[in-house]
Amino acid sequence: MAWSPQPLVSTAWLADHLTAPDLRIIDASWYMPADNRDVRAEYDKCHIPGARFFDIDEISDAQSDLPHMAPSVEKFVSRMRALGIGDGHRVVVYDSAGIFSAARVWWLFNHFGKTDVSVLDGGLPAWIAERRDTLDFPPTLRDRHFTARRNADLVRDVTQVAASAKLRDVQIVDARAPARFEGTAPEPREGLRSGHIPGARNLFFKDLLTADGKMKDKDGLRAAFAAAGVDLDRPIVTSCGSGVTAAIINLALVVLGHSNHALYDGSWAEWGAYKDLKVATGPA
Structure with missing residues (x-):
């Protein structure tokens, strides 16, 4: 499977390349509705x-009842062209939490065949902490030609995940907090059951990050996967609440050189709503 050759860049790297004509920077900040931001x-x-x-x-599938599902190729191309992102551009994505929703947009670019994309390690908080320049007005945008092709290997639907849960042919790794995974805390979205996909492992996305919101080093990442009982020699499908923090696990896997993994786009927003799908509770 084809993934970004350089999944992360530092704030120093971005500062050095900030005025490069082939660079495009994306603010992909996003929060849960309950955060009221x-x-x-x-x-x-x-x-x-x-x-x-x-x-x-x-920039999602407006025809789906599920939150921010991946859009069609045509819609993604249209939105990227309007943002002035085109073929030949190097893309750096960041968010205002450190590493959070930027990983989702990084995954979307990979899903649509653009692998020359990186996440800014530490995001906007790291940039501001280093007293680097910020602006309060948007750049001038020019429509650019953007080519995309959907890479189906990087995404899984509910049917595929249900089969994997039954056959145990891949590892399902859930990025939600332990209380949500174990079913002891309610889901933030109404109408969803509590618990997890049978056979899934729980790797809370924050366990992949340092206290200041950066990705842990490779030894720290390997230790986090090992503690969650995840075998890095086997294929993996990531999941979470709605397909956002699951991408942080995918990002960490690429940092470690693991390429055989995909993201369950519907995640718990879909699985937890289907009454005919089995739900497990308690620790993995």
Whole structure:
């Protein structure tokens, strides 16, 4: 499977390449509705120079009842062209949490065949902590030609995941907090059962990150996967609440050189809503 050759870049790297003509920067900040944060207003007030705002909820499949499912190729191409992102551009994605929703947009680019994309390690908090410049006005955008082709190997649907849960031919790794995974905490979305996909392993996405929101080093990542009971020599499908933090696991896997993995786009928003799908509770 083809993934980004350089999944992460540092703030120092971005600062050195900030004015490169072939670089495009994306602010992919997103939060749960319950957080009551206006990420677009936050972007308008403060963003890395040159950054375009990527609306995860809008650049999605509007025909689906599930939250921010991957859009069609045509819609993704249209939105990227409008953002001035084209063929030959190097893309760096960041968010305002450190590493959170940026991983989802990084995964989307990979899913649509553009692998020259990286996540900014530490995101906007790291950039601001280093007293680097920010702006409060957007860049001038010019429509660019953008080519995309969907890579089906990087995504799984509910039928495929149900088969894997039964056959145990791949490892399902859930990025949600342990209480949600074990079913002792309610889901933030109404109408969903509590628990996890039978046979899944729980690797809370925060266990892959340092206290300041950066990706752990390779030894730390390997230790986190081992602690969760995940075998890095086997194929993996990632999951979470709605396909956002699952991508952080995919990002960590690429950092480790693991390529045989995909993301369950519907995640628990889909599985937890289907009454005929089995649900497990308690620790893995």
